[in-house]
Amino acid sequence: MIPLKDLKPKHIRDYYDKALESGRKDGKTKALGVGLSPTTVSQHHRVLREALQHALELEMIPRNPADAVKPPRKVKHEIKFLPVADANKIIDLFKGIYMYMPVFLAVTTGARRAEILGLTWNDVDLKKGIIHIRRGLYVTKEEGVFFKEPKNKTSQRSVAISPNVVKTLKAYKTEQKKKKLAFGEGHEDKDIVCCLQDGRPIIPATVTKRFQETTENAGYKVTFHQLRHAHASFLLQQGEHPKVVSERLGHSNISITMDLYSHIAPNLQKEAADRLDDILFKK
Secondary structure: OOOHHHOOHHHHHHHHHHHHHHOOOOOOOHHHOOOOOHHHHHHHHHHHHHHHHHHHHOOOOOOOHHHHOOOOOOOOOOOOOOOHHHHHHHHHHOOOOOOHHHHHHHHHHOOOHHHHHOOEHHHEEOOOOEEEEOOEEEEEOOOEEEEEOOOOHHHOEEEEOOHHHHHHHHHHHHHHHHHHHHHOOOOOOOOEOOEOOOOOEOOHHHHHHHHHHHHHHOOOOOOOHHHHHHHHHHHHHOOOOHHHHHHHHOOOOHHHHHHHOHHHHHHHHHHHHHHHHHHHHOO
16 A cells, blocks of 8 residues: 555556556456456546546645556457358357347347347337337346346437348247247246247346357357447448437447447448549549
């Protein structure tokens, strides 16, 4: 423990270095080993600097030592593009099992994993072709399985679905009812769209694990969350306005959408230039 008055820039720099090297406390390793990401450490710097600035204003310290320390640069990972043909093949991998509808909805709506698993049939308006995303399904050791509304109100949204998606959902709902009757007593009727054969909700971690195993065995390197990115990419490549894509994804503002999918911009710029060429010089 370092007294506030003795805190130096070197102490802060050493902390950042240690956090980057071995800062994880959750036991996960993933791509960054046991260190925190530069983005996370940069967030630590922002909070620490703000706290020290408050101490400075209260005249508890003569200067803000965090001002002399540069936080690590955020690493921007370019989202991998999933071709349409591969998306269709991946959906086909799960036909006939409980994983089919979560995968199908991820590609066709761009909804998050928790949002998809939290859907009930009351949220799906098949007549109007709209899915109302109102909550997500989560699991913790303390609370077990529970539904929770998002903190960000823009995440609560209505997503229009195409006639083909409506047709698929209708067929799926009919089949789900047949399976419920065939299962008999013991079926937990929670009206959940994506559920197990006995009506119980699907655990989010199970979706991730089963998806990873199945796609890897088929030769694909893709995560379940990348299906959400694929949805956005397909729309943007078709010339859909980023504002519409942002609303479908439930982003708090359009800048998040543009930042995530800026890698698509060069292609869109080329297509826009070609269209302008046709307007100005077509004879």
